[in-house]
Amino acid sequence: DTAVSQTPKYLVTQMGNDKSIKCEQNLGHDTMYWYKQDSKKFLKIMFSYNNKELIINETVPNRFSPKSPDKAHLNLHINSLELGDSAVYFCASSFNQGYEQYFGPGTRLTVT
Amino acid sequence: AQSVTQPDIHITVSEGASLELRCNYSYGATPYLFWYVQSPGQGLQLLLKYFSGDTLVQGIKGFEAEFKRSQSSFNLRKPSVHWSDAAEYFCAVGPGSSNTGKLIFGQGTTLQVKP
Numbered sequence: 224d225t226a227v228s229q230t231p232k233y234l235v236t237q238m239g240n241d242k243s244i245k246c247e248q249n250l251g252h253d254t255m256y257w258y259k260q261d262s263k264k265f266l267k268i269m270f271s272y273n274n275k276e277l278i279i280n281e282t283v284p285n286r287f288s289p290k291s292p293d294k295a296h297l298n299l300h301i302n303s304l305e306l307g308d309s310a311v312y313f314c315a316s317s318f319n320q321g322y323e324q325y326f327g328p329g330t331r332l333t334v335t
Numbered sequence: 336a337q338s339v340t341q342p343d344i345h346i347t348v349s350e351g352a353s354l355e356l357r358c359n360y361s362y363g364a365t366p367y368l369f370w371y372v373q374s375p376g377q378g379l380q381l382l383l384k385y386f387s388g389d390t391l392v393q394g395i396k397g398f399e400a401e402f403k404r405s406q407s408s409f410n411l412r413k414p415s416v417h418w419s420d421a422a423e424y425f426c427a428v429g430p431g432s433s434n435t436g437k438l439i440f441g442q443g444t445t446l447q448v449k450p
Contacts, residue, residue: 256436263442265443266379267440273436313379317436320436324438
């Protein structure tokens with residue numbers, strides 16, 4: 224069974240489009256996260272939710288909007304995609320804030 | 336400011352040789368420390384973690400790490416490297432007692448293993 228899953232794995236789209244990435248965890252965790260990994264493999268947190276409540280909201284353009292319908296799901300919607308949004312986006316989850324985080328396989332977003 | 340530094344961007348070792356990957360952190364309070372591994376095209380897998388207690392922690396795949404508070408370091412070691420260990424390794428720090436869950440990652444170390 225996949226612990227943290229993301230869809231899609233690859234996403235190629237044009238500038239200006241709107242896209243969503245979905246994340247689901249079956250670990251029973253309370254907290255979920257979105258990270259962005261750039262072309263130099265640097266990982267930076269974007270958002271975190273604890274029991275559907277937004278906890279961390281880093282300096283991210285407001286074109287990015289996370290949504291957590293329940294504590295097992297955290298989706299990321301991106302409006303008006305730009306070239307600079309091209310990256311790998313990772314979802315993660317943890318039992319609670321502060322515990323070890325388990326990562327999904329990533330979604331490689333390419334904006335052309 | 337909180338930060339994590341992995342001084343070695345790229346390391347090459349021969350199969351069977353020992354390995355040490357360095358990690359230094361800057362943090363105001365007692366941190367939680369983690370090492371993750373990322374194989375090409377894959378997500379991050381947790382190798383080991385340090386929260387408190389014994390400063391030498393054992394992880395999966397034969398890895399261990401030692402927390403040295405005086406040196407603000409959390410170096411990862413393995414006595415004998417296998418070809419399958421070739422990957423990207425990330426050190427990460429999270430706040431201790433007042434935990435928000437925010438992990439700060441180092442820039443990663445690419446490990447290449449020579450046959």
